[in-house]
Amino acid sequence: MSSEVEKRERAAMEALTDRLVREFASQRDIAEINRVIGAVYGRYATVPIRDFVPILVERRVREELAPRELETTP
Structure with a gap:
């Protein structure tokens, strides 16, 4: 991975965190x-x-950290 790509990814991950x-x-x-994360x-x-x-990581982390809604059956 090029250093420029690494820098962009690192910055994106820091912002995401x-x-x-x-x-x-x-x-x-x-x-x-x-x-x-x-x-x-x-x-x-x-x-x-x-x-x-970073986009894929954010999406998956949000899924894992989001509060789970209780399922109710009628």
């Missing part, structure tokens, strides 16, 4: 938020095309 910590800090422990990001470690990795 800041955004998710601000959004979920009242509901989740910051260490847990960072752990989930790291785990999801790690799943994309071998993806050759990196342009959309």
Whole structure:
């Protein structure tokens, strides 16, 4: 990966982390938020095309951290 791509991805991941910590800090422990981000990001470690990795990470992390609604059966 070129250094320019690495810089862009690193900046995008830092912004993503800041955004998710601000959004979920009242509901989740910051260490847990960072752990989930790291785990999801790690799943994309071998993806050759990196342009959309931060977007995919954000989407998946939001799914994992979002409060689950209780299912009710009528």
